[in-house]
Every structure is written in C-alpha cells, then in structure tokens.
Amino acid sequence: MTADIITIGDELLIGQVVDTNSSWIARQLNLAGISIRCRTAVGDKAEQITEALDTAIVHSDIVIITGGLGPTRDDLTKQTLARWLGVELVFDRATFDRVERLLTSRGIDPGGINRSQAMLPEGCRILPNDLGTAPGMWMEREGRVIISLPGVPFEMKGLMEGQVLGMLRERFPTESIIHRTALCFGLAESTLAERIESWEDALPHWLRLAYLPNPSGVRLRLSAYGVDPLLAGREIDERFERLRQLVPDYFVGFYDSVNQAVADLLTASGHTLAVAESCTGGAISASLTAMAGASAYLLGSVVSYSNELKQSVLAVDAGDLERYGAVSRQVAEQMAVGVRRLCNSDYALATTGIAGPGGGTPLKPVGTVWIAVATPSELFSHMIRLGDLREQNIARASASAVNMLRLLLIGRPEVATSDGLL
C-alpha cells in the first residue's frame, strides 16, 4: 500500500515556510503501515496541481493533499480537483451552517466567506472540520483514494487523527512496517560503517539499514517491511543487541540525542549536575532544559564568557589563566571543580574553547575545545578539535561534552578521554 503526499501553496516554493505537514502525515501513514512513495510541493496554480495529481494517481493507492482550501482568490485546490474529477462544485448546506456557527462563536462576522467554503466537489465525501472553515474531502477515482485537507497544521492533524486514519485503515487493511532507531556517538559515520560492516552484511534481506548523521551523533535505523510485527520486532532487538556488543562504547541506546541518555542516567541514579560553559555559551544548559524534567538533576549553570567571571564565580586561578590561557586543560578542569562546588552538585561539566570565527591562534586554532568533568571523586579532561563553523562547533562541542559525562556515568573513563573520540 503506497501513498503520495502533495502540499499546495506558493509559500512552500519561495522558502517562506518549512513544510512540517508532509513529514507529520508521512509518520502517521507509516505507523499505519502505508509507505510514502513521494512528497511533492507545488504552487497555487491549477496546472501544477493537475500535473502533480496526474503523476501521483498513476503510482499510488492513496493521494493526500493539503493546502489551498482558503476562501481567498489565491486558493485553487477545490476548483482544480473538481475539474480534474470532471464534476461541478455544489453548495453544501451542512457545511454552510457549521462554518457560520464556528465564526459566530469566535465573534467574527461570517460575511460572504462561508458561502465559498461550502462549495464542494459533487459526490465527494465531506469530512467536517471542527477547527476551521475548510472541510476535508474524500474522493475516489479508479479505485484510488484522493483526500484533500486544509494546510493549517492543527486543522489538518485534527482531521487526520479524528477521521482520515481510521477510514484508511478500514479501506486498506495493510501489511506492517516497523522502524527502530538507535543512536551511536563518538565515531565518524564512515569509521562506524567500517567497524560494523560484518554486522550490516549479516542483516536479513527484509531489514533495511539507514545512517542518519547529525551533530548529536549517528542514528542507525532498522526498518522491516511486510514481516510479522512480533517476529520483526524481536529480530530488530536482537540485531541491535549484537550491534551494542560490537561497539559498546559508542552505542548510546534508543535515543535521539546523548542529552536524553544523560538525563535518564542522572534521573535514575538521583545524581545532580552543574555546568560551566564558556565556548558553548549556554547551549548545553539550554538543550538539557529543553527537555521537561531537567529540574530533577540540573541544579544550575554558569556561562563564564569573561575571564573575570571565571575567576570570581568559578574560582579559576588568575595565574593559570595567564600562563595557560582560557582555552586549556587547567582552566577547563578548574571550571568544572568550581561550578561543582558552587552548586554543590554530584557531577559537573565544563567547556572552554574557540568557537570562531575569530580568536584562533596557530597553536589553538578555531575549533579547539577543552572539556572537563568533575565526578564525586575524580576529575577528567579531554580535548577535541572541530572545524571552522561557529554554529556547528557549538552544537558538536555541546554534544561531545554531554557524551563524555555519559561515558563516565556508565563507568568508561578510559573511553571518555581517549584520543580518537569525537
């Protein structure tokens, strides 16, 4: 069972908005066992919409369209769909009444708007929309299903969840698709791929592997198509377990980020954390607190951008700052010790480095970052060398620092400070 998704709107073609609708729809359909063949975004032009419909209907059982259902003149989806189906737009009294009630309840004069919203392609099945003025539409042609939904994300989601997904499950009982994704951190994508080559070769043909690298590590996704879900789930679990045994220090687990792993470890053990950030400028704290529940383990952070603050608040030695420079093992370690004492936490994490674009020297080029972790009884530090891009350097230094803490929390100090670690 396959589907095409067509999103309609000029704003999608001038880069004014990022299309989140189609990835949301893709995820929902996948969970329902429907594969997406293609996602297409076209403008509010009848010709482009028709062409996209013509292509989609040849290849897929289901075509889901969003957007272009507004009452203004630039929205053409309904007219184009009606012409494409060879039917007329006809007035629907129930939709008219519903739109009038909705607008009145919001203190808006319905005016002429709602009449155009009640003009719908003859013979379509109307999907009432409780959250806006444009109803969804379910149409059929040559055994294929075409579904048109409004482009406003929460209206689209309301219709999908409340009506469309159930109707699709009824109409197309599907085979199962199972995905599971694990995170690896500390090895470059190519190095990881070499290390696990034999594991990858041994995967059964019905399991597909995908590499998804980002600053937070390399995610590996296994997907099983058309296999009994229980069997597939068990096989995927076993394969990932073998992967864990193959690269135990780099296999983080079933997380999207190392932050989630560290949050789980700290929350489970009841330990607390403090952070001292220089080059990461608050990015570690912000990414930890972006997850609900951070107050269970994070006591606080100090962003010590100036050397004065490193001395006055974190008790970094002025002589060491002078002698070794702010980007040094000594200063990173003293920052970690200082913020741990300040916050009275179990663990502390510190970063100091040169994010760029300025500030580099021949000995300490842009991208040089020192990371230190203070545990209840010991002190560790490690240097990494990143690239030239500030944004990228901040993201990667943050993730590497959190991963270093993770390795110490799971008792792998020799890995946490090993040279090859990213």
Next chain:
Amino acid sequence: MTADIITIGDELLIGQVVDTNSSWIARQLNLAGISIRCRTAVGDKAEQITEALDTAIVHSDIVIITGGLGPTRDDLTKQTLARWLGVELVFDRATFDRVERLLTSRGIDPGGINRSQAMLPEGCRILPNDLGTAPGMWMEREGRVIISLPGVPFEMKGLMEGQVLGMLRERFPTESIIHRTALCFGLAESTLAERIESWEDALPHWLRLAYLPNPSGVRLRLSAYGVDPLLAGREIDERFERLRQLVPDYFVGFYDSVNQAVADLLTASGHTLAVAESCTGGAISASLTAMAGASAYLLGSVVSYSNELKQSVLAVDAGDLERYGAVSRQVAEQMAVGVRRLCNSDYALATTGIAGPGGGTPLKPVGTVWIAVATPSELFSHMIRLGDLREQNIARASASAVNMLRLLLIGRPEVATSDGLL
C-alpha cells in the same frame, strides 16, 4: 527561469526528519530571481530518483538535488545520476586527497570507505566541499543544469553560498526580484495587521507584502518583481519608514531577531550585559552567543535552576523566595540585581517562570513568566502569560525578555512594562 528541487532520503518519507533544506534552497533561488516550480522528496531508491529526474528535467531549467551522497550503501544518488546521464563513475584524485586531508585533520582514519566518496560521474564539474566528504556536482543535459549536493544542511549551505549561487547567476542572468524584511515585536500578528491596514492598502500593486510570524516576532517582507532595482529599493525603504512611524515601539528594524538588534545596540554603546535565567534555562545566553561577537558585550550568565543557587550566587532573599515563590516580581528583580552585581555589568536581564508541562498552579499557571531588567540606575519588571507548550514558552519568553531590554536601551520604559506587550 525555473528550478525543481529534489530531496532524497528514506527519512523524508517516514517523517523522521523535517525537510528544511528545500525551503532554504527555495528562498535562496528566489532571491536570485529563479522561481521554484516544484519540490519533490523521494526515497533512496534508484527507480524513484530516476522518475523524479525525468519529470523535473522536462519542466525546469535547473534541477537541484540534495541527499544520498554518503559513503554508506543506502546512498544511491551518484550511481543513479551516472546511469541516468549514461556515464560511468570515475575516480577523482583531487577529491580523494581532499577527503583524506579533511578526515586526518579531524583525527579520523580515512580508511577505505572514503575512496567511494571520490568516485564521481564522468564529465561532471566537481564542487569541492570544505565541510564534509561528499563533493557537490554540476552536470548539464540538453541545456538544463542538474546540481547534486549533500543532504547535511551546513555542507549544502556552504556549497550553495560559496559556489552554486554564483555559478547560477553567471549561467542564467535573471530579471530582478528585490525582497526586504523588517521585524516587528510585541503585537500579535492579527493586531499588527489591523494597526497597519491603511499602510498595507496604500502599497503600489508591484509591491507584495508577506507576514512571517515566528517566536521571534512578526517579520514583514516587501517584494518587488521586475521593477528597476534602484527605484524599487528606494520605494521599499520609504514604505518601511512610514511603517516605522506608524508603530514606532514595535518596529525593531531590519533584523531577523530582537537578539540581533540588542547585540547591535550594546556593541555600539559599549555597554555590557549579564543574564540570570531560570525558566529559559540558558536559551537567552545560547541565542546571544550563537552570534559571533557576543564577547564584546556579554560578560556571563547564571542559569539558576535551583532555589539554592538563586540564594547563594544571585543573593535572592530566602524569605522572599518563601513568601512570593520563585516565580514572582520580587525574585525576578533580585535575580537581575544579583547577576548584575556578580558580573559587574552595566545591564542585567532575568527570567523566572513556569515553562511546563508540570509546575503550574491556579494562580500561576504554566506559561506565567516574570522578566526583570536592571539598568545602571533603575530596575524594571514585567509579567507575560504564554501557552502550554514548553518549547514555545522558552523561545517566546527568551525573545520577550530580550525585547524588554531593547525597549529600555532605546529609552521606552513605559512601553517595556506596558500591559499589552507580548
């Protein structure tokens, strides 16, 4: 001049990632006067990639492809492109050396897998990639241009900005499109639209207005198509000047964010800033330090997640914490005063609130945020009420806090603390 954008990757079809590449590319091409006809996302399957290429090449002068260039086996773009063009993949020594240098400089063993990164379609023009192992490729067929770029966003952007856009401008001289975008902050989109209705109505027909709301305010974009650039630029400047006079306290300027405006104001005046963050958890510091040059004005920040830290480091009164609670005017003001003293800065900004999902009470529901600013001589505070979503609350509270500082920096204390302000 039209372009098609094809993004490649199974992850785009199962909804695992949101495709930000194609909207970014669309925006850049638009600015260069190239219209996008269609955006298509397909999986890592040779048949789907070929089909998308066949369709695109018929309709557009330019086809830009991203993704599927990794060294792992799931990536098929190069092989598919070569077959589609009727050429072989051939070894490129310069690319091989470049990849080896890049990996070695990052402390990664190049190994054998990166040899595959140097196998490229015969006759293509190679676009060297300084930021990753996959080079871009520029190919031509029947007068159309096909450009293949890596899917990693910063590598793609590096190649587009450094090479592709310039090459396209040379190859396809286009009619002019001029866009200019100004930021407004502090009014809801619909309220702003009502206030500036007459201004909008008076725009000449060849100027198009677009509203671009996000947590950082409402950006207004004026676009002129096919008009003499000098004339268009002058007219746009005049229109924006009238807009500024219409809503002087909400018109921030030609910025993407209030952070940029505040960074400019502080840098120009030579004043310094310290930040104390509770509910925003480091997001203000991280967003300020994400911009190069932050060390010119930002001395440091304290993320005081725990009440103990509020007392010990920021000198918030224990009795007031007890009496008024951590989310209160008193605590916000004391945090601002405390961090200003700690860092010895000219200005200080503080936030304390309930980001959610937990922690709300009937009197202080989730979304309640107190913001305080300490200036060299005075102290201001203001409460805002946001929604239920943690991520949005953090983003909006951060932006509102920075905007409050902005209003005080430009001498508008009565607006900074006014009730209607978002």
